[in-house]
Amino acid sequence: MKLTVIGLGQCGCRIADHFARLNLKAQTERRATIAPDIVAVNSDQADLTGLRFIKKDYMHSILIGLRQTLGHGVGKINEIGAQLAREDGDKVMEAIKAEPRFYETHAFLLIGGTAGGTGSGALPVIAQMIKDRYLNKPIYALLVLPFEHEISSETRSVYNTATCLKSTFEVADAVFLADNQRYVRKDASLVNNIEKINRQIAEPFYDLMCAGEVTKHKFVGARTIDAGDLIATLEGWTTIGIGRTPLPSLRFPWEIRKKNFREKALESFRGSQALDATLSDLSIACNPKDASRAMYIIAGPSKEMNMDMVKSISECIKEIAPTALIRGGDFPGEKHFIDVTLILSQISFVPKVKELYEKAVQYGQEHKIQLEETHKKIQSLSEVGKELPTL
Numbered sequence: 001m002k003l004t005v006i007g008l009g010q011c012g013c014r015i016a017d018h019f020a021r022l023n024l025k026a027q028t029e030r031r032a033t034i035a036p037d038i039v040a041v042n043s044d045q046a047d048l049t050g051l052r053f054i055k056k057d058y059m060h061s062i063l064i065g066l067r068q069t070l071g072h073g074v075g076k077i078n079e080i081g082a083q084l085a086r087e088d089g090d091k092v093m094e095a096i097k098a099e100p101r102f103y104e105t106h107a108f109l110l111i112g113g114t115a116g117g118t119g120s121g122a123l124p125v126i127a128q129m130i131k132d133r134y135l136n137k138p139i140y141a142l143l144v145l146p147f148e149h150e151i152s153s154e155t156r157s158v159y160n161t162a163t164c165l166k167s168t169f170e171v172a173d174a175v176f177l178a179d180n181q182r183y184v185r186k187d188a189s190l191v192n193n194i195e196k197i198n199r200q201i202a203e204p205f206y207d208l209m210c211a212g213e214v215t216k217h218k219f220v221g222a223r224t225i226d227a228g229d230l231i232a233t234l235e236g237w238t239t240i241g242i243g244r245t246p247l248p249s250l251r252f253p254w255e256i257r258k259k260n261f262r263e264k265a266l267e268s269f270r271g272s273q274a275l276d277a278t279l280s281d282l283s284i285a286c287n288p289k290d291a292s293r294a295m296y297i298i299a300g301p302s303k304e305m306n307m308d309m310v311k312s313i314s315e316c317i318k319e320i321a322p323t324a325l326i327r328g329g330d331f332p333g334e335k336h337f338i339d340v341t342l343i344l345s346q347i348s349f350v351p352k353v354k355e356l357y358e359k360a361v362q363y364g365q366e367h368k369i370q371l372e373e374t375h376k377k378i379q380s381l382s383e384v385g386k387e388l389p390t391l
């Protein structure tokens with residue numbers, strides 16, 4: 001599947017930058033183009049400058065709201081982010097249209113952090129603009145949810161997240177959720193952590209996007225997943241994950257022929273092992289039973305992927321997501337691992353979304369009461385000095 005990727009705000013642009021990296025990787029490793037058009041949109045000039053793979057010209061790195069923010073972001077007010085997108089959205093639409101390879105792409109992927117101002121506000125607005133203009137291409141969103149400490153201490157982050165989730169869900173065909181907190185490694189430094197998290201968020205899309213796009217015969221699987229399968233799978237709240245099991249390294253190539261029955265049995269077990277890893281690494285916590293669609297892709301050396309493995313993986317998925325319509329395929333692209341990518345889509349209940357909606361409503365009410373109280377206090381103070389003359 002080929003995607004037109006649009007990153008919005010700092011978080012969105014940095015993850016879009018990883019998609020640009022993966023596109024280069026696909027071109028060199030697999031001779032496949034998976035994201036021919038990648039655009040970064042931000043109101044913050046410095047953030048745009050820091051990107052490594054997205055082109056720096058004004059058709060690929062787009063600064064919005066320069067007049068209002070002077071290139072310094074909107075400071076977490078997502079209403080302003082939305083307003084800037086309404087005013088400057090044409091720049092993004094023009095950039096999409098100007099890319100000659102745009103017509104090859106099957107769908108849009110808009111990426112943004114929900115807790116900030118620019119990405120959170122601009123994403124649903126740009127999604128709507130695209131929807132009005134391009135009727136035949138689905139629009140997917142990849143929304144990054146805030147860390148736990150942001151949820152507990154920054155009411156504005158929760159409010160931004162809830163409004164962004166709600167507005168995006170109404171416009172986009174599917175919304176991938178990625179919960180920052182699930183990727184945190186306690187021992188890593190902050191910069192390292194963020195870089196690793198971004199890598200982990202983007203990585204699961206790699207095999208899926210490559211599978212239908214490879215041109216070399218040796219990379220074409222027995223049952224290939226292509227854009228049609230993905231489009232039929234993706235709808236509503238969606239999660240994605242990848243898990244891997246390493247293959248034993250062979251000292252000599254002929255060793256592979258000497259497998260005994262125990263090693264042979266282990267082979268199909270490797271698939272389930274990778275699937276277990278996938279399930280514990282899904283981008284958002286949810287119950288697979290609530291998913292109505294599922295898709296998996298098994299990547300590994302073709303010699304290592306046998307029918308037993310495919311069977312055991314699909315049976316496992318059937319067990320954990322009994323009501324889901326399951327699609328699956330293989331992709332002989334990996335050399336040293338068995339990777340299982342899993343998408344669960346049309347998820348009817350996501351606990352985190354419920355929590356964020358509830359908190360935002362509660363904060364909204366508290367904020368209103370607080371505002372009224374402050375207003376009253378200010379008024380009563382001026383009452384005290386009513387008799388004084390003004391200068």
Ligand SMILES: Nc1nc2c(ncn2[C@@H]2O[C@H](COP(=O)(O)OP(=O)(O)OP(=O)(O)O)[C@@H](O)[C@H]2O)c(=O)[nH]1
Nearest residue numbers: 009010011073074075076113115116117118119146
């Ligand atoms: N995974 C990940 N999360 C990020 C990254 N940068 C910021 N975030 C998260 O995204 C949220 C903030 O959004 P940003 O993208 O920084 O905000 P913005 O869209 O640039 O908006 P303003 O800076 O307010 O104009 C917070 O929850 C951060 O924890 C990143 O590179 N990766």
Ligand SMILES: [Mg+2]
Nearest residue numbers: 009010044073
């Ligand atoms: Mg910013």
